[in-house]
Amino acid sequence: MTIFGYRVPMMASLLAWCLVWEIVGQLELSFLVPPLSHVVAAAFTLVQTGTWQAAALTTLNSFLIGMAFAIVVGVLLGVLMGRFPVADNLFGIWVNIFVSAPLSALVPVLMILFGMGETTVVVTVFLFAVWIIVLDTRAGIQAVPRSLEEMGRSYGAGGLRLYSKIILLAALPEILAGIRLGMVRGVKGVVIGQLLVSIIGYGELFELYSRNFDMENFWALTIILFAAAMGLSAIIENIEKRVEYYAGVR
């Protein structure tokens, strides 16, 4: 971006918004908006507390388990749907319903099914993340050039080797895009799950701080969470870029 011919660095807009936040906070217009400097200070103290570390660990644990299931199931189902019209007809409608459905509404039902603990949160992460992975994988598999598949077969790759040597690799850019989008949704899932179950992990902390109007800690928690979600997404995006570079011509 350039303003009056001067090149403005990329993060400049973020700094400007931070400044606005600080000024509004210092003016004490609302207790909801404490100055950013206080929030940052709160964040540094927060991450050193045992409560936060335990909460972060629980949250990360639920998130990773849920994502692992979502990736395995999502890629498998996506490959099945991409390869076999029967599977596509059988599951297509459900995947499309679930990918756009407000899944938060289902969490209370999940609580009845899986109890008020981590299992519910893991299932919530799974349900938030899996559908987009299925859809993207399916699209990737269907876009694999027919000739590439025929090439694999004619040079002796049959059965599983056709998948491991050709089809999955050729669909990798789309599969990774699906996983990245799934991760972003999974972060939402873990927080919503924990908020509704409300006695574990990050959800518990959010509940605690918002109920006590401890806005400095509340915002600190939010910023840490956002940064983590963006960081995860950036890592996958980085892998994606490398893969797409090789897949540039298909």
Place this chain on the structure above:
Amino acid sequence: MRNITAAASAAATTPSPEAAVEVRGICKMYADMEALRSIDLDFPAGKLTTLLGPSGCGKTTLLKIIAGLIPATSGEVRVNGVPVTGPGPERAFVFQDFALMPWATVMRNVAFGLELKGVGKDERQAIAHKYIAEVGLSGFENKYPHELSGGMRQRVGLARAFAVNADVLLLDEPFSAVDEQNRRKFQEDLLRLVELEKKTFIFVTHSIEEAVYCSDRIVILSRRPGRVAQIIEPEIDRTASPDAIRRDQGYLDTVEEIWQGLKRYVD
């Protein structure tokens, strides 16, 4: 030039001993569309035979049936006397759109057939190295397909087919996605490789000039449903320089005769 259409039916009943690939009564139906109708053909070993015809005559379908990539509705293909039930190591395919793995280097692409056969890394790289040199791509071993031009990509496809040391090479319009000047050079190189490798080539093209220039035998297929309309053996002196061949009267007459025969199929 020799027109052996009449002799072809005789060959169908008495298989010639030197035929590497025999096609017997091949029919192919897609739903209710008839693509190929009772094709009987012999492909002599060590020769380059071209399948030529108007678009939609089923020439690529026939090639893929020979490759074992798609099943025939009825009829049989035998390679070295053995019936074809699927792809096999005695046949190698060169694809119209190259079908290179974009995530793999030239070296890995060329060695891919050997990799699937379970040949050890050093050995397959040595073989791949030889064929990369033979198609004129030395120094490009570690490049990726998107870093190469269309012509160079197809050279990779050709090297991959040579590397598996198959008896029969099946080429599906290999030069159609290559620009004109590169194509000419490529055709000359192909002729040199045919001479060098002593393999059976089956070549699909829609270019009459290309067919006459490259082939020992040209099979002309009629429009849908595809049938053998004519078999021609252009008798051209291959020892002459490429430019002399392209000005040769026999070459020009053959091109003209094939065009006269095919003209009625073109809208």
